[in-house]
Amino acid sequence: MISRLAVVPHPPLLVPELVAGAAVETEPVRAATLAAARDLAACSDEWLAVAADPSGPRVVEDVTGSFHAFGVDVPVSLTEGASRAEDDLPLPALIAGWLRERAGARRVSVHLVPPDLPERDCAALGARLAGASALLVLGDGSHRHGEHAVGRADDRAGAFDEGVGRALASADRGALRALDPALAADLGAGGRAAWQVAAAVPGAWRCTRSAFLAPYGVGYHWAVWEARSGRLEP
Incomplete structure (x- = not known):
């Protein structure tokens, strides 16, 4: 049973070598x-991760990769001692491996889902992942905030990410399940599917850490949820 989950973004700017001029x-x-990832590692050194990527559905595990496609050859590994290399690992898998190494976890298995995965299928996956003890949830909010927005700004981005932030801060699974996939896609909120997978993991939850920032016009959410002892909810 999952006893802790951590919600984090996965932009390339997390890796200092990729943003040397803006570290x-x-x-x-x-x-x-990193703070959220270390909270997760304090619970377990064996992680499951979920993120949206066009290459999904698939599971990536026990491989090494590199950020070379982002301009710098920064190597990462999803498992301690892994030797099998996979070229062009998707960004969420690279970030999961990068976080694993820095938080001190031993292994992370990354479940990639299609960005347009319907909520009912997100719910089915969340139920199947419930046998793990620690879940890393990777996904970004809207990229249409203000004058630095990717593409163009959208006035709906603020309300959308405020709603996501409230839901994460209060461990409101119903509010996450109710997110509109079409609206999320229109706003460039790639984390929608992963958040809805997390919302379907059985349990009674309390949030111990939450935050939101929107640098460079992109919304980033953080949350750590812990299971309330002795209670199990569908």
Whole structure:
């Protein structure tokens, strides 16, 4: 049974070598992400992870990879001692491996789902992942905040990410399940499917850490949920 889950973003700017000229400016995003990952590692050194990627559905595990496609050859491994390399690992898997190494976990198995996965299928996957003890949930919010938005700004982005932030901070699984996939896609909120998978993991939860930032026009959410002892909810 999952006893702790951590929600984090997965932008390339987390890796200092990829943003050498902006490492100081991006430090708040990096620090919040590492803090959530270390909370997860304190629960278990064996992680399951879930994230949306066009290459899904598939599971990536026990491989090494590199951020070379992002401009710098920063190697990562999803498992201690892994020797099988996979070229062009998707960004969420690379970030999961990077976080595993820095948080001190032994292994992370990454479940990639299609970005447009319907909520009912997210719910089915969340139920299947319930046998693990620690879940890493990777996904970004809207990329349409303000003047730095990717593409163009959208006034709906603020309300959307405020709603996601409230749901994560209060461990409101119903609110996450109710997210509109079409609206999320329109706003560039790639974390929607992963959040809805997390919302379907059985349990009674309390949030112990939450935060939101929107640098460079992109919304980033963090949350750590812990299971309430002795209670199990569908």
